[in-house]
Amino acid sequence: MHVTISGYIARYRFRILVLIALVLLQSLFAFAIPIIVRVSLSSIQLGDMSNTCFVCFFLVLLGAYLTTMGYHLFLLRFSLVFKHNELKRLFEDLFRARLSRVQELGPTYFAHRILTAGSNFFSLIGDSFPKALVAGLVIIISLGLILSLNKFVFLLFLVLIPVSYLSYRRLNMTLQKKSDQLQSVSAHNIKNVIGVVQNLEEIKHLSNYHVFSELTGRYLYDLERANADVGRYAHLLSTTIQFSISLIRNGVLFLTIYYFLSSRMVFADMMFVNLIFSIYFTALSELNGINICKRDTDASLGFVNREIIAHRETDAGRETLASVDQLAFYIKHFAYTPGQDILRDINLQIKKGDRIAIVGHVGSGKTTLVKLLMRYHNNGDSISINGVPLSLYTLDSLRSKIYIVPQRPHLFPGNIRDNIVVGLNNVCKKRLDRVISLPFFSSFIRELPLGLETKVGEDGFSLSSGQKQKIMMARLLMHDPEVIILDESSSCMDSYSETAIYHAIETLGKDRITIRISHRMSTIKDANTIVVLSRGRIVASGTHQHLLATSREYRELFSPQLISQLWNK
Known part of the structure; x- marks a missing residue:
């Protein structure tokens, strides 16, 4: 049976629902802050400021703090349970793979890639997936709040979705193959470095330490060069995307300042728009995060299903061997x-x-x-x-x-x-x-x-x-x-x-x-x-x-x- 993300989600659905609830609660507290700020500033302008706003503001901050603490503590516990259970399953699948296949690539190679896969799988279902689900709701609410204030600012908010999400999605689709290659190169070279160090007694016997340090250096250079190749490509494209996003972000800021200075928007609304924009941009970042996680997870899923599950020993036997005569x-x-x-x-x-x-x-x-x-x-x-x-x-x-x-x-x-x-x-x-x-x-x-x-x-x-x-x-x-x-x-x-x-x-x-x-x-x-x-x-x-x-x-x-x-x- 192939390993799938949907299978993990089904297996840990209760814990994922708890995380979604906690992220949703964090988002509600995040929305409460600009609303309280807007009400407070409007009250100050009307000369009717009360302590109620300060009390509410403090309680919201306290609630956000406690929710964030609870989220991280629950996430850490979930991470421990998930990785312990699923890494055991992956290693059992490895132990059931054909011996010739494991020996061909090397046990250390498989161990390194399985550990990487476990981290990637959890990053997607335990961190990015709940945040991305809530992020979609946050984006819709943010757009609704901004539309009620100013249609032109709303259009700038709206343009940011395809520029940010779709651009990063395209970038990560391009990087997916490179990610798979990087994981493979990393595992191979770490395996080779360990293979050299394991022969420490022979290295001491031969005494030519420089030769062996050069050998490990060669493997580490290949590893870092692969990292640099992927990083260079990713940074070139992501910098271009960030520049486009930055133009829109700053456009929103200057537009709201212009509206305020021209008396077309009150100060409370200007602050409200920019605080909502901060929440909106964070939600977009969470959507971009799931693209990155999915890229690495797809590479790990491909490895597990292609190199382990597909090479499981076939066991069509139905009889139990009781004794050997x-x-x-x-x-x-x-x-x-x-x-x-x-x-x-x-x-x-x-x-x-x-x-x-x-x-x-x-x-x-x-x-x-x-x-x-x-x-x-x-x-x-x-x-x-x-x-x-x-x-x-x-x-x-x-x-x-x-x-x-x-x-x-x-x-x-x-x-x-x-x-x-x-x-x-x-x-x-x-x-x-x-x-x-x-x-x-x-x-x-x-x-x-x-x-x-x-x-x-x-x-x-x-x-x-x-x-x-x-x-x-x-x-x-x-x-x-x-x-x-x-x-x-x-x-x-x-x-x-x-x-x-x-x-x-x-x-x-x-x-x-x-x-x-x-x-x-x-x-x-x-x-x-x-x-x-x-x-x-x-x-x-x-x-x-x-x-x-x-x-x-x-x-x-x-x-x-x-x-x-x-x-x-």
Whole structure:
């Protein structure tokens, strides 16, 4: 379902109505001031001035002050509720988008544009929309009051509408495409700056700080140049529009002064006209404001619907995966780019309790095989679980039964405890205590002064690679999936920790399917079946000893490690 402004308005209609009421009340107080001033001045001219006018004037000012305070406090509260709720929805839509699309543009790019979109959406429905609605009514009332005084001044008021509103509308329609481009350029360059800064350790290692400051400077220059291009175009046109409006505003002022000096208008009416004109001009500005907001909002709506909603993963599955008894891969071919097969003629069956290892050179298709199992990419019905094609299962039920521990750990903001239980709706305290007491994990936690409360830092900056992998393993054990996939997930650990982890997985994850992907022989040699991939095909399979005796590809993969073993003996 596409994101629309009308949908937001319907969802928050009560709060919007309250804002409209408060803006309307502000406008009533604004109109009361020139009326009181006019009555007061007329009374002074007649020599019949009373304290009533001063009391009314004070009460109106007090009412305007309290109304304005109430408006801003309500608006701030509304902003908090709206952005909290709607940004959550937008990020959930992002999480449901195709992984390949998010990786193509980069998560930071999407995060920046979503935050910008949330601000733009609220600016329109929470601020500009209520003000613009009331502004239309204010303009009509103002024109009616001026028409009752002077028709020529009324015509000047009337001319200001097309000159101001329509000119700004035309300007913002022209700038809409530029606004979309600016938001995209901003997100890309901020993403690049963050990408440089995240490599601070490598920057310090290389020591050439000037090169990296120049690199960030280049991205920031592109960002500011895009801002300057839009700003220059906007200022040139808006200055011309402002000049035209200024001529009319000053024309009204001088005309009323002329009428007063020529005794065709009393002083009270002259003041009244100019005070009403101030209210009228403010209302026109609010109408212009909605044009500007709509320009930026349309750019954000286009981004959300085009780059996120249109790329949502398709989930036509209707069956819920209750348990995994068997996996079957029958992949005739798979390619990211047509004509360049990554996998071909894959025929593999795995049953509950199997410990499978997949080995092969870099680029042989090992990780791709796993991604197809997770349905990150569509390949028809070439993979089945329990004899049922993957596409018939719902994505949520499928992925809840499978857990991948990648080589590069994925850590979240917070402490170590948060990272172990992240993604769980309900945390089993008994299981958590059991997991953190396991030897591979408890020894690492004891080394930290704050233990589980230790902050991981940005991207686990404060932890070693091996410690990050241990946290990922603990998270795996907390989720207790039925299919465990270890993709080079212990590559940064010592052999003792690796052995302890695999023992823990066998103990806590009995009758699970375990798939190990590794270039380390010690990781895979005890597997029931080892599958050898070469250029996307299965070229051999069997136990470690069987493959050593029968497969040249297998021996070549591990020849340095085999030689090292013989040398140590």
